Amino acid sequence: MHSGYGVGAALAPGFLAPFTFELVKTGINGTVSTKKIVRLGIPYAIIAGLCCICAGLFWFFNLCKSRARVAHPMELSKKENGEEESDARSDDDNDVVTPSRCQKLAAHKNILVYIVLPTFFLYAALVGNERVFSKYLFVFANEGPAHISKEDCFLLTSVYWIVFALARIVTVPVSLFIPLPCVFAIQLIGAWAMALGLYLAPPTWTMYLSFTVCFGLFKSPLFPTGLGVISTATTVTGLIAFFVNLGSSVGASMLQAVAGMVLNRMGRQTFPLFVMVSGLVLVFIGAALIATTHFYRIRHGSKSLSAN
Structure with missing residues (x-):
């Protein structure tokens, strides 16, 4: 995907x-x-x-699901009676605060503190940083210090997205041999280092192409690798996926708007500096997620909600 x-x-x-x-x-x-x-x-x-x-x-495809087997009338009556009895028992249980219910509430609270909040901020910074780079790379290369032609700028952005796709494929076999938190940390530091290199490098076509390719190699797999790091601590549920998408949309909208204002006021040459600074923020948030998932596994065990 x-x-x-x-x-x-x-x-x-x-x-x-x-x-x-x-x-x-x-x-x-x-x-x-x-x-x-x-x-x-x-x-x-x-x-x-x-x-x-x-x-x-x-x-x-959803309509092509196999139809359920039609049960015998006697089986249906037994099933209905069993459901009525179970419903009555569940209604009685709902009025009693049991230890298992308290454990579930505590587990959900721990998920919120250790996983959900860091996930929201991580994907806000991650997707925002990636959107800024991909959307303003053409403008920076064409109107920045290098003044690269539009044809070469189209080539630059196309190469970035090709590397973007290939890097996610390459990460799959790599993650089979290296622990996901280590892969995630390498990608975070590598993406920030490539943004720093783009900021310090001379404004030439060769330098832009080299650091763009390297940035795509490290930046692209961060999104799925982040989900993998989360899955080492708990199951990626619909609630977590919701905050992943919410953080992604909020971060992309806010950082692109801020980057547009900065580039208009301070010039196109500030593009790599903005990417580098926002990437540094992403490194700290990513390190926080690695730490919280690690402590969560130690205190509560891996995927504690999967059985609930």
């Missing part, structure tokens, strides 16, 4: 290119003005149609 995200993003620039063109106007006095025209409606409609087709396939 995560690799498909990278493949689609890598194909996006080439898919959009046929729907962009330059409108050249020649004035009365001989002046020539060029304006870039982008017709986003058509490619967005095509992508929306593909998404609807995929959603329709999932809906169809």
Whole structure:
């Protein structure tokens, strides 16, 4: 799933290119003005149609589930009587505060403190940092100190997304031999180091390409590896997935907005500095998640809610 995200993003620039063109106007006095025209409606409609087709396939697969075996009338009556008795017992149990219920409440509280809150902040910083890099890389390379041509900027972003997809595939066999917390820590430090290198490197096409490729190698697998680190402590439930998506959307929206204001006011050259600083914040939050999951496993055992 995560690799498909990278493949689609890598194909996006080439898919959009046929729907962009330059409108050249020649004035009365001989002046020539060029304006870039982008017709986003058509490619967005095509992508929306593909998404609807995929959603329709999932809906169809859901309808193809095997039908349940029709039970004998005597079996149905016994089952109904058993359900009525169990419902009556459960109603009586709901009025009594049992030790098992207290343990469940305490377990949910521990999940909230040790897992859910660090997960929210981690994915807010992680996805926000990644969105800033991928969305403003083209602008930085084209309008920044290097003034790279638009064709080379398209190539730069395409290479980044290709590496983005491949890195997530490569991480799978690597994680079989190296513990996930160690892999996660290496990726965090590596992504920050590559952002620092991009900030300190001379503004040339070769340097931009090299550090972009290395940044994608370390940055891309952080999202699934983070979920793997969480799964070492507890089952990734719907509640955790909700906060993963919530943190991702909040972080992406906020950091992109802040980065846009910073680049407009202070110049395009601040792009690698912004990525490096936000990446450093991500390193501290990621280290906190590794620590909290480790302490959670020590105090409460691994996946304590999976049996509840």
